[in-house]
Amino acid sequence: MTEDFLPLFSAGHHASDDALLFAYTGDEQILRADLTLPALADLASLGPAGSDNIIGTLGGRDCRALAWPRGTALPDGLIAQGMRDVLTAQAAHIASITVRARQMATWDLHSRHCGACGTATFVVAGEPAKECPNCGLREYPRIAPAAMILIRRGDRLLLARSPHFKPGVYSALAGFVEAGESVETCIHREVLEEVGLKIDNLRYFSSQSWPFPHSLMLAFHADYVSGDIVPQADEIEDAGWYDVDALPGLPAPISIASRLIANAVDEIRARRAAG
Ligand SMILES: [Zn+2]
Known part of the structure; x- marks a missing residue:
C-alpha cells in the first residue's frame, strides 16, 4: 500500500466531492475509455450502487469503492476491465488501492447477513x-495468507508450471496456508507435496496483496537439501532446475513471483561476476 494511503471503512455517501472512485461491475473495474478513474457524473446512469463505501484516504482525499452487479450496462465512454489488466495498466500506488477497493466491496456484499443466524448485519463504527x-x-474482511517459495540449488532455480498458467510460463512454487499452520510449516509441506523435495534456510523476501480473491502472498527464498523432483499429479504439470542464464517464460512483472525470481537471478549473477 502506498505510504500516504490510510485505510478506513465508512458509508460512501459521506465522501467528499473530489473522492477518487473505484467502481466495479462484478469482478471488473469501471474506467473511462482512456483508463482513468470515472467521476460520479459518469456513473449516474448506472443507478444506485449495491455497495458504496469510503475505503480509505490517499493524501487526505477520500477513496470510494462502488459496486454494481456483473453485466450492468455501461454508458458510452466507460469500459469494464479485468483486474489483471487493471493492475498491469495502473500506476503502482493506484493499483494497491484498487486491490483494497475490490476486496472491500466484495466483502461488503458478502457480509450483509450474519454467517451464524442469518440476521441482517450493520457496520461497526470506526472499524472495518x-x-x-x-x-x-462480528465479521471482518477475510485475508488468506499464501506462501511462495523459490528454491535454489547452487546457481539453479526450481521453476514449475501449474496447468492453469499461460502456455510456456514457469514460476516459483506457492500454496495457501492451512488453518492451524505456520507459514514455515506450510512451505515445507507444499514443497514436499508439489515436488517431493526437502529444503531449508528459508529467507523472507517480500509480500503482496493479491485480489484473486483476497490473498496475501508471502514470498521466500529457500535452499535445496535433498530429494528428486516428483511433480504432484494435477497440481504441477512440469518442474525443473533452471540456470539463471537459460530461464523459461516467467510470470508478468506485476506479480511478486516476477520480483522474487529477478532478485535470485541478480544475486546469483553478482556472485558469479565476483568470481
Ligand atoms: Zn447472528
Whole structure:
C-alpha cells in the first residue's frame, strides 16, 4: 500500500466531492475509455450502487469503492476491465488501492447477513467490521495468507508450471496456508507435496496483496537439501532446475513471483561476476 494511503471503512455517501472512485461491475473495474478513474457524473446512469463505501484516504482525499452487479450496462465512454489488466495498466500506488477497493466491496456484499443466524448485519463504527444485532457475531474482511517459495540449488532455480498458467510460463512454487499452520510449516509441506523435495534456510523476501480473491502472498527464498523432483499429479504439470542464464517464460512483472525470481537471478549473477 502506498505510504500516504490510510485505510478506513465508512458509508460512501459521506465522501467528499473530489473522492477518487473505484467502481466495479462484478469482478471488473469501471474506467473511462482512456483508463482513468470515472467521476460520479459518469456513473449516474448506472443507478444506485449495491455497495458504496469510503475505503480509505490517499493524501487526505477520500477513496470510494462502488459496486454494481456483473453485466450492468455501461454508458458510452466507460469500459469494464479485468483486474489483471487493471493492475498491469495502473500506476503502482493506484493499483494497491484498487486491490483494497475490490476486496472491500466484495466483502461488503458478502457480509450483509450474519454467517451464524442469518440476521441482517450493520457496520461497526470506526472499524472495518460487520456485527449481527441478534447474536453479536462480528465479521471482518477475510485475508488468506499464501506462501511462495523459490528454491535454489547452487546457481539453479526450481521453476514449475501449474496447468492453469499461460502456455510456456514457469514460476516459483506457492500454496495457501492451512488453518492451524505456520507459514514455515506450510512451505515445507507444499514443497514436499508439489515436488517431493526437502529444503531449508528459508529467507523472507517480500509480500503482496493479491485480489484473486483476497490473498496475501508471502514470498521466500529457500535452499535445496535433498530429494528428486516428483511433480504432484494435477497440481504441477512440469518442474525443473533452471540456470539463471537459460530461464523459461516467467510470470508478468506485476506479480511478486516476477520480483522474487529477478532478485535470485541478480544475486546469483553478482556472485558469479565476483568470481
Ligand atoms: Zn447472528
